[in-house]
Amino acid sequence: MEPFRYHVYACQQEKPGGNPQCCSARGSAAVLDALRKELAAQKLNDTVQVTTCGSLGMCTRGPNMVVYPEGVWYAGVQAADVPELVREHFLNGRPLARLANPDAGALKGEILENRAKALAAMKAAGK
Amino acid sequence: MEPFRYHVYACQQEKPGGNPQCCSARGSAAVLDALRKELAAQKLNDTVQVTTCGSLGMCTRGPNMVVYPEGVWYAGVQAADVPELVREHFLNGRPLARLANPDAGALKGEILENRAKALAAMKAAGK
Numbered sequence: 001m002e003p004f005r006y007h008v009y010a011c012q013q014e015k016p017g018g019n020p021q022c023c024s025a026r027g028s029a030a031v032l033d034a035l036r037k038e039l040a041a042q043k044l045n046d047t048v049q050v051t052t053c054g055s056l057g058m059c060t061r062g063p064n065m066v067v068y069p070e071g072v073w074y075a076g077v078q079a080a081d082v083p084e085l086v087r088e089h090f091l092n093g094r095p096l097a098r099l100a101n102p103d104a105g106a107l108k109g110e111i112l113e114n115r116a117k118a119l120a121a122m123k124a125a126g127k
Numbered sequence: 128m129e130p131f132r133y134h135v136y137a138c139q140q141e142k143p144g145g146n147p148q149c150c151s152a153r154g155s156a157a158v159l160d161a162l163r164k165e166l167a168a169q170k171l172n173d174t175v176q177v178t179t180c181g182s183l184g185m186c187t188r189g190p191n192m193v194v195y196p197e198g199v200w201y202a203g204v205q206a207a208d209v210p211e212l213v214r215e216h217f218l219n220g221r222p223l224a225r226l227a228n229p230d231a232g233a234l235k236g237e238i239l240e241n242r243a244k245a246l247a248a249m250k251a252a253g254k
Binding site for chain 2: 046049052056068072102108112
């Protein structure tokens with residue numbers, strides 16, 4: 001029931017205090033800019049919807065994004081990867097395996113572990 | 128390939144100048160808070176992942192959220208709706224029809240129209 005053929009959620013989370021373990025510190029703004037430009041260049045603006053998002057839970061491996069309807073979780077996407085990703089996933093319909101997380105179970109474990117760490121850090125800080 | 132059984136993206140977009148036509152001005156923070164509390168109360172924290180997001184493109188009808196893997200687009204969700212939504216969609220596996228957008232084509236038209244308006248407003252403002 002997606003209105004567009006594809007929908008990309010691109011994490012832009014910024015952590016306080018200059019924490020380097022977040023998508024923002026790892027270059028997500030440049031990736032988002034490259035993505036928007038490449039989609040426009042390939043005339044895919046009406047085919048691919050792009051939405052920014054907060055943490056997806058794998059902050060040490062960003063910039064991260066998820067593409068639907070397939071539910072492909074990409075990690076470590078750099079601006080230089082964007083033309084290939086757009087061509088393969090959105091033009092050829094083949095998710096880019098080298099940046100995708102193939103193991104949903106491992107991903108869930110990583111997200112839950114990172115969540116527990118974040119909660120412990122908040123508790124330690126008295127928040 | 129979602130790591131969790133369900134994944135909710137909840138729009139928290141805030142438009143500048145106190146613009147009332149955005150999810151933030153329409154109560155999205157209270158909805159997010161209610162959602163997190165209800166998921167915890169129902170012991171669904173490991174079943175439903177929640178991620179905040181930017182504009183989904185139907186800003187006049189927020190607060191909006193999308194639930195995957197089904198790709199159900201909810202609009203006008205209020206904090207008071209959250210217990211029913213959590214029970215129906217996440218416990219009973221039945222998307223809450225009264226808040227869902229059933230017509231993907233109409234939704235795409237609305238999103239494209241709002242996008243064109245936003246671009247025209249940015250152009251008029253010389254941005």
